[in-house]
Amino acid sequence: AGRTAVLRREAVTATVPVALAALFVAAGPASAATAGAAGVGDPYFPLAGNGGYDVRHYDLTFRYDPGNGRLKGKAFLTARATQSLTRFDLDLNGLKVTGLTVDHVKAHHTRDGQELVVTPRHALRKGQEFRVTVGYEGRPGPVTDPDGSLDGWIPTDDGAFVAGEPQGAMTWFPADNHPTDKASYDFEITVPKGRTAVANGVLLGKRTAHGQTTFRWRQQEPMAAYLATATIGKFEVRQYTTRDGIKVYDAVDPREAEAAAPVLKKLPSVLEWASDLFGPYPFRAAGSIVDHAPDVGYALETQTRPVYDAAPDLSTLVHESAHQWFGDSVTLTSWKEIWLNEGFATYAEWLYSEQHGGTSAQQIFDGLYARPASDGLWEFPPGDPGSGANIFGTPVYARGAMTLHVLRKAVGDRAFFRVLRAWAAQHRDGHGTTPQFVRLAERQSGKDLGGLFHTWLYKAGKPGKP
Ligand code: ARG
Numbered sequence: 001a002g003r004t005a006v007l008r009r010e011a012v013t014a015t016v017p018v019a020l021a022a023l024f025v026a027a028g029p030a031s032a033a034t035a036g037a038a039g040v041g042d043p044y045f046p047l048a049g050n051g052g053y054d055v056r057h058y059d060l061t062f063r064y065d066p067g068n069g070r071l072k073g074k075a076f077l078t079a080r081a082t083q084s085l086t087r088f089d090l091d092l093n094g095l096k097v098t099g100l101t102v103d104h105v106k107a108h109h110t111r112d113g114q115e116l117v118v119t120p121r122h123a124l125r126k127g128q129e130f131r132v133t134v135g136y137e138g139r140p141g142p143v144t145d146p147d148g149s150l151d152g153w154i155p156t157d158d159g160a161f162v163a164g165e166p167q168g169a170m171t172w173f174p175a176d177n178h179p180t181d182k183a184s185y186d187f188e189i190t191v192p193k194g195r196t197a198v199a200n201g202v203l204l205g206k207r208t209a210h211g212q213t214t215f216r217w218r219q220q221e222p223m224a225a226y227l228a229t230a231t232i233g234k235f236e237v238r239q240y241t242t243r244d245g246i247k248v249y250d251a252v253d254p255r256e257a258e259a260a261a262p263v264l265k266k267l268p269s270v271l272e273w274a275s276d277l278f279g280p281y282p283f284r285a286a287g288s289i290v291d292h293a294p295d296v297g298y299a300l301e302t303q304t305r306p307v308y309d310a311a312p313d314l315s316t317l318v319h320e321s322a323h324q325w326f327g328d329s330v331t332l333t334s335w336k337e338i339w340l341n342e343g344f345a346t347y348a349e350w351l352y353s354e355q356h357g358g359t360s361a362q363q364i365f366d367g368l369y370a371r372p373a374s375d376g377l378w379e380f381p382p383g384d385p386g387s388g389a390n391i392f393g394t395p396v397y398a399r400g401a402m403t404l405h406v407l408r409k410a411v412g413d414r415a416f417f418r419v420l421r422a423w424a425a426q427h428r429d430g431h432g433t434t435p436q437f438v439r440l441a442e443r444q445s446g447k448d449l450g451g452l453f454h455t456w457l458y459k460a461g462k463p464g465k466p
């Protein structure tokens, strides 16, 4: 709807005399205000995110009762309009909205699937900063992804496993639910005494009263909504500060504690190793959440503090740690470019193995390359998975990592590691795209790499021997 209105207005101004057109424009931004789009135009998830504004900050306050699965909360969003807006959407899946204000004035709102459509009393001017308050409650549950996996708020026997990649953030808070919009976060989560609520960033405080404990967390560096967590359970907690001054908070389900301990102990050395290779760790906080969530089947690199469905092995810890640079700090702008996350995190596993007396990256590459052309590894190219159902497929992870290995062989170790560090540094706390990565690699190496990336990222079928 927004688009047609804009086009119509341009058509009018184009046919009237210049002076009149100037008058028309002078009539003010309100006359040009249109509805924000229902999505940012991601081809794999058309309704993810919203048009017309950017969220600066989320302030999420809620209580959760694991006994009956009910959540009751209030979300305060600070946003800036990127176009003049008659109305805009937030993403919210399920849950009931009990009140909504824009700049402290009650706003009209309706629901349309995952879209929460907000019409403020007065149109918003382009560039205007505004505040949205949403009261909401209900029994949150996960969304089913195109590949059949669950994501979002996943209740467990003692709390909830909360991981939102790619679209689950909207199952527990009203969000601009696409990675293009990063924001800072404050969380204030109240749970029954004896449960722990773990979110991203630094623990600001914890207090217990009337049998309820409130945890306050702050994620200061910008974060994509899919990387937010508020995992709840009966956890054993360990806190310490690394030699680099990073605040570590580990929360572990006692059923996983014995298996997890030797791996979690390695987190500081893994982060130091990765910092040597990729540049300084991008956040002030770190840690691990090890849940016992048998129906989940994956871990997620939730920002600063990955969440695991069970005790991870070391390779998985390395993978989720590498995502802090690749995915979390440097974030993709379209789900189609998921190889920028998964290819990089997988290649980090290979590098870790190679540099710690395990199989070398070359050996892992050779083992994969030996797979026949009919193998699932070659089913689709990692730079163009084709649909949201394939974003976590083997080609994205393995052939994505193979692409980086082929790059490394082509440009040599010095240039290759310079590229990885420059990538993390230049796009820190921001976004990066595949064309930007290709350009960077070409600049750093002085080589034309168009053919290499075309073959490994975009060409269907098994590539010829590199
Ligand atoms: N990014 C996660 C990892 O590879 C995987 C997330 C899978 N999510 C899902 N809904 N299946 O570390």
Ligand code: ZN
Binding pocket: 319, 323, 341, 342, 345
């Ligand atoms: Zn990953």
